[in-house]
Amino acid sequence: MDAQLPALQIVIPLLAAPLCVALRASRAAWLIAVTACWSSLAVAISLLRRVLAEGEAISYHVGGHAPPHGIELRVDALNAFVLVIVTGISAVVVSASRASLSEELPEKRHYLYFAATLLCMTGLLGMTVTGDAFNVFVFLEISSLSAYSLISMGRTRRALTAAYQYLVMGTLGGTFILLGIGLLYMATGSLNMADLAERLCGMESNRTVQAALAFIVLGASIKLALFPLHIWLPNAYAFAPAMVTAFLAATATKVAFYVLVRFLFGVFGTDFAFDAMHLDRVLMPLALLAMFSASTVAIFQRDLRRMLAFSSVAQIGYMVLGLSFASELGLAGGIVHLFNHAVIKSCLFLVMAAIAIGVGSTNIEDLRGIGRRMPLTMAAFVVGGLSLIGVPLTVGFVSKWILVRAALEAGLWPVAAMILASSLLAVVYVWRVVEVAWFQAPAEDAGALRRPPLGLVLSAWVLAAAALVFGVFTDATASVATRAARMLMEAGS
């Protein structure tokens, strides 16, 4: 069965989704989804272990047709790591979601939530695991379509407009990627990524390939919400059901980032993308702008959800910044930050879901004094917040440290200073919430708190604990990311 693992990674959630629809009962659908998510995590972990042990990529031929003509699933250190992140976050979030879902969705529609989440997961895992460029587009659309419908399940009517806006932007992004892949196919006659990388050697001056690079980078930037293409993100995250936000914030943009990395380093190669086309001159300023502008906007948000959403845009900036150094260290920093931000953000959004149930609002003003009334939940928020800032002994520190080192290595000390400065902005917006929650007396007219479901708080703490553990034992993530980065840089140059 070992040889079938790459296919199982996609097949398990793909088949679990229709089972949820067939069974329909909320509890049954939840049980199926939880089983599927945890077994996917097991598959992802064993894939990662195998890749790290063997040191080379695992190739799987779908339908027994050999690449480059057949579809290949290709697992290496980079995407095995992303697979573990996506499945791990899904497993925690889906396990926690039954309790809080009843707040936002009528029970008879729960099965649709679970089916859509599993389909979204199928798409994300498929995008990650595939070695075929066109497959990326197909899985991208599977994940996007289910994400739109998940967002539209939000309680208020604004969820509908948010989903619509995301749909329009997302479809434009997906179609740009499709066009870019078409241009690549036209120039090379191949769709297999490894084969493409070989055939693209020496085609630096080919206009078709240059246009393909432009379209793919643009499309991926829309999907990963790179500033200034992020306008769909704050509303989508703010008005989706809380569990959907916790799931999407940690996975969807991260996989889009992975796709960008894979195309830039694994298909086009650093020589073409950075030395010949100077993509870093576009991506680095945009990344810095994202870090500063989104963090500044986050400071002025009155709603906790929107604040966290804008903070996500800023964190995406850090990841793209790491990529734009086009060095082994920078790339490793970006990948570690991908892991860290996934853990931190889904932890914070789970806390936010618990607050929404406990207080009945996510307005920061309404959170006065809840630190003492919901100590366990808010403590998880503090851990997540500290990690978001990048305080030592949390995961956030690890990636920022690598990013600063990468900036210094590239001789860009102003960039290193800007990484530190933008972290100060994070201090401001995290402190605002901490101050209101812990140091202000509860409002006189504050109603009774409802106890948030135990499963929800527990899940938030699992992720908060992960943020602390991986912050202390930095080797686990950093070494995998460095290996992945080294592999990409060697292949790409």
Place this chain on the structure above:
Amino acid sequence: MSAGHYQYWIVAVLMMTGLYVVIAKGNMIKKIIGLNVFQVSVILFYVTMGKVEGGTAPIIAEGFEVYSNPVPHVLMLTAIVVGVATTALALSLVVRIHEAYGSVEEDEVLAMEDDSCGGGG
């Protein structure tokens, strides 16, 4: 950029038309139509790419040597299905937006959002 490559002009014009409609129109249904035109332009791009001059349908038969490339067509079968799914989902969202707001004009809907329910749930 001669007459021999006229199909790329059609693709580019269709694509820009679609993109313009998506950006400039406030009506949500018109936006979806624009999105469809945009997607169709890319489908057309793939399909014309597969055509080999003088080639016939890619079914092996006696008397024919040159065949068109079937791969882009197969890929577009998937892309068309994706397009149909996107359109259906977008239209269903518009139906629900119309039920919730009583309008499908983006600026009217946005104006309504500003003066009611600012926080969300």
Place this chain on the structure above:
Amino acid sequence: MTRHVILRALAKLLIPCIMLFALYVQFHGDYGPGGGFQAGVIFAAAIILYALIFGLDEARRAFPPRAMELCVAAGVLLYGGTGVASMVLGANFLDYGALAHDPVHGQHYGILLVELGVGITVTAVMVTLFFLFAGRRRVE
């Protein structure tokens, strides 16, 4: 439109033919042009025509929405199940060659089952979409 005799009579003649043609496109798809997507859409067209002529309620009775929903799931399961079956038989996912003793027969069975799954899902999705859009006002 329930009172238009000509329409009703014609529809009764046409609908079986459309369905038969859908089945032809479905099962002849592995030799000639056709396949699950096309057949599913044609089959759904027959059901939608029925709904247009005889009314939505009548169509819902003949093709209950819950059954359609189950068909959506069943089609995907059939598709995925074929792939899993080939995995269980020791080949890669969707490698139909393993489904029979002779790889040529295996390929044949495999594509037949997969296309059947696609056809069922497409039909059910199209019909469900039509029911949902057409029935929207009545439900609310």
